[in-house]
Amino acid sequence: MLTFVVAAFTGWTIGSNAAGNVFGPAVMSRMLRYRTATILCSLFVVIGAVAESSRCIATLGAVASQTSFSALLILAAAGITTLAMTAFGIPVPTSQAVLGAIIAAGMFRGDVQWNTVPKIVGSWIATPICAALLAGLLFPPLSKLHNYLRLDPFTRHSVIRTLLIATGIYGSYALGANNAANIGAVLVRGGLLPEFEAALLAGVVISLGVLTYAKKVMITVGQRLVSLDMFSAFVVVLAESLTMHAFAMLGTPVSSSHAVVGALLGVGMFKSVRTINARMVWQIGLGWVCSPAIAFAVTTLGMLSARWWGD
């Protein structure tokens, strides 16, 4: 029971942090009500989790075997890492915390499948790069089409609102498909739930985070994106969603915050504006290193404590 409570907490933090990356621009520009956005997002996160998270669950689950205790410890470590990094104002890549914790737990039993790790770590680095490239590839033809159509401001508004909502829905689906594995993989490998139920539970707890505590991050991310313009914000969310979905299909959970930063960079290059700063790059680097490191340390401490109490 405690494992499920901790899983719910970790999923809740994912949902509360990631919803802004997909629906932030639509909500901040008041094209869509916050409540409607969270309902749409939570619904499609669950659908994405159930429909397409199995590959990510398989990849993350293959890193090391789990017991019900290690599953609890991993989810708790990921939750604590998320809290700690949020306290320092650093975007939280939960998937990286989960991997750090899984490796720590696996090392105690000596069954870490190291050959799976480079694929996952490589995808972290590839996430912002792919998002930047995608945004860079999408922006010129889409902006040419936009300029060719010469829509009046009223029609343009309707079109962009529709596109932002559609990409928000797609992004939510991709988020569920990608990030549900952070919870689901641990529950499946810990023998606590079968795959479908684990994916469903992960989707539901992420949705709870979206429904109950996404406003703050949505405002922060939304403001940053809409400060460009609505069309560019749409391209950023589209590139981010495509990246998340592509990695979900490849079976590696990645960070939506990192995908957004990459997409911002890609759009910024074409608009000749500085969309990201050194602080954001620094935060990504910190996420790559600190997130798995803190989770690794917390899990190791937990395993040592358990061994000590056991002895």
Place this chain on the structure above:
Amino acid sequence: MLIFNKREKLVHELLQAYLDLISRCSVEFHNLLLRYLDHSSSENLESLVNTIATLEARADDQRRSIEDMLYAKALLPEARGDILGLIENADRIANKYESFGYIAICQKIHVYPLIKDRTSAISEVTKKCVLRLMQLINDLYFEGKGSLDEINEIIALESEVDVMQFHLISDIFSSTIPDLQKILLRDWINHLCSITNLAENIADRLKLVVMKSTI
């Protein structure tokens, strides 16, 4: 027209109606002013003021409705600032038309032969400028047309009025009209010519709208 929601559709219709009212203000003003310049009767002048005041009051109501919709319902986030700026300046145009008549009534402006034809010519260019402007706003906001060249036409008409204003005022002060009347006439003419300045302000704003519509 794609999936407009009801409130956006209403703003769309209100804005179109508002532009029609300002255009009507311009046409009515010009026709009535010509009659006044021909006959110089206070009856004609009062008719001018009443007609323009009615149109201006209706335009005010439309403007308030548009502002309420855009602010209270937070619609059209990207275009909101531009639309509010446009209707604010267009409202000043209607106010100028109205106060021009009031000035003539209150200050008993006498129509001297020297100013008759030239005031009418200024009014003609002003009307052309305002109508062209309203058409341009209509094209931009409802048809997705309109170019910087067309906006520059408005600016050219404003310059034309500036030249006419300068020569007319110079001639007034070179004439034998009594000094007090000269000053009243100068202010009256300046008032009329300021309408194209407002049109130019709107044209400048439209330039930004055109530039923003391309990425």
